Amino acid sequence: MQFFRPSSLREALEIRAAHPEAMPIAGGTDLMVEVNFGRRRPGGFLDVSRLPELREIRREGRTVRLGAGVPYARIIRELPGQVALTQAARTVGSPQIRTRGTVGGNLGTGSPAGDALPVLAAYDARVVLASATGTRTLPWHDFLLGPKRTALAPDELIVATEWEAADGPGSFSKVGTRNAMVIAIAGLSLQLDGAARRVRVALGSVGPTILRAPEAEAFGAGVLDEAGAWSDPRARVPEDAMARFGELVAEAARPIDDVRGTAAYRRHACRVLARRALAWALDDRRAAAMEAAS
Ligand SMILES: Cc1cc2nc3c(=O)[nH]c(=O)nc-3n(C[C@H](O)[C@H](O)[C@H](O)COP(=O)(O)OP(=O)(O)OC[C@H]3O[C@@H](n4cnc5c(N)ncnc54)[C@H](O)[C@@H]3O)c2cc1C
Structure with a gap:
């Protein structure tokens, strides 16, 4: 089994195109449970946890952009104004899980029980996806298709989610x-x-x-x-x-x-x-x- 550890998004997307059998892994708090229980046996892993492009939080005017690889612990510290999201982040697992687990991973799993997901839906958030050939942005409801089913293509990575900050609680x-x-x-x-x-x-x-x-x-x-x-x-x-x-x-x-x-x-x-x-x-x-x- 191959383990890829790219240091930039561009490198990660090239590996993703060349090795579709390598599953993206961020915090591993969903994926490794699946692997440990024998429910999944990926042909390899593509570690996205070190990609600087996925670890950014950016605000431009009212637009908030949250990198897919930002763990819940950072959301709690760095996005206090996004109250619903920080409340959801606080309820995820334990401190260890919040230190590793990411919203990108919550989206990637696409479980109806993912705690960040109702918040993204209430924010009318968009999901930013990239492949070696380009970028596309989907509204949350076009990304989450069913129980653990998403619109992610085999050559894509989730890069970020973004939304317009609402004027109200x-x-x-x-x-x-x-x-x-x-x-x-x-x-x-x-x-x-x-x-x-x-x-x-x-x-x-x-x-x-x-x-x-x-x-x-x-x-x-x-x-x-x-x-x-x-x-x-x-x-x-x-x-x-x-x-x-x-x-x-x-x-x-x-x-x-x-x-x-x-x-x-x-x-x-x-x-x-x-x-x-x-x-x-x-x-x-x-x-x-x-x-x-x-
Ligand atoms: C003890 C425990 C308690 C938990 N409690 C909660 C809880 O209270 N609430 C909750 O919602 N969840 C909970 N979870 C589940 C998990 O922590 C969350 O779903 C978390 O958000 C997953 O993020 P991750 O970075 O660890 O994802 P990973 O496990 O790394 O990945 C999950 C999936 O997303 C894909 N993926 C990850 N990043 C990307 C990317 N950038 N691009 C494309 N695909 C990607 C992976 O290939 C995989 O399919 C818990 C898990 C454990 C083990």
Whole structure:
């Protein structure tokens, strides 16, 4: 078995084209589990963990670009303003896993339970892919195709993910059997965007891939409008509208019964997480407005 350790993206892409049997490996926290359990036997490894191009975090105006090889521990330290993403990063595994594991690897695995993925969906993120012949950028929903199925071509690497930073609060929350080292039974990310007057909600672990909840999003934006909460963050959204928002999010889920939880429990979890996430976001906007006024 060959082990390649390139030191630049260009070199890595040449190796990728010449040796499609060599699987990219970043932190190895998904891939090595597969190898150790005998579920995969790659013809070789292509170590992408040292590529400087994949380890960059860049901001240009409102655009945030996160290199595919940036580990969760750095996201927590270096992107505190991206609250939903740092919350998701904090829930991944243990300190050891957060030091090695990357969002590129989360995308590469493409599991519906990947904790970074609902956040990228709620951010409307794009995935930047490169091969020796060029670069292409896909919206997240064209990259994540199904359970552990992605649009990555055999000669491509994931280089980065990028999104426009929203004007408003966001969060990530998940339900599991305990607080740490747990695969989500249901995960949810919500992002408010005051400038665009939009509510975006994405769900993990409750469908074959990450799902958005478009009806709930339109309803949420509408009730904030009716309550006058877009222009005045102190305005209250009625309790029955908050509950209806939770219902609509639960209706967008496509859960199954499995070892981690039943479909009914997952739907219930979505309802609770959604209502809570919207309440947190409205509270955060209210607190920010009061602080600005004081
Ligand atoms: C104990 C433990 C706890 C965990 N807890 C969580 C958790 O709470 N939440 C969660 O979401 N995940 C969890 N995971 C899973 C894992 O840590 C994450 O999915 C992590 O993001 C994987 O990143 P990695 O860099 O280690 O990926 P790797 O294992 O290196 O790679 C994963 C896949 O992506 C591909 N890949 C990686 N980088 C690239 C690239 N640049 N271009 C193309 N393909 C690429 C690889 O070929 C492979 O198919 C846990 C794993 C363990 C072992």
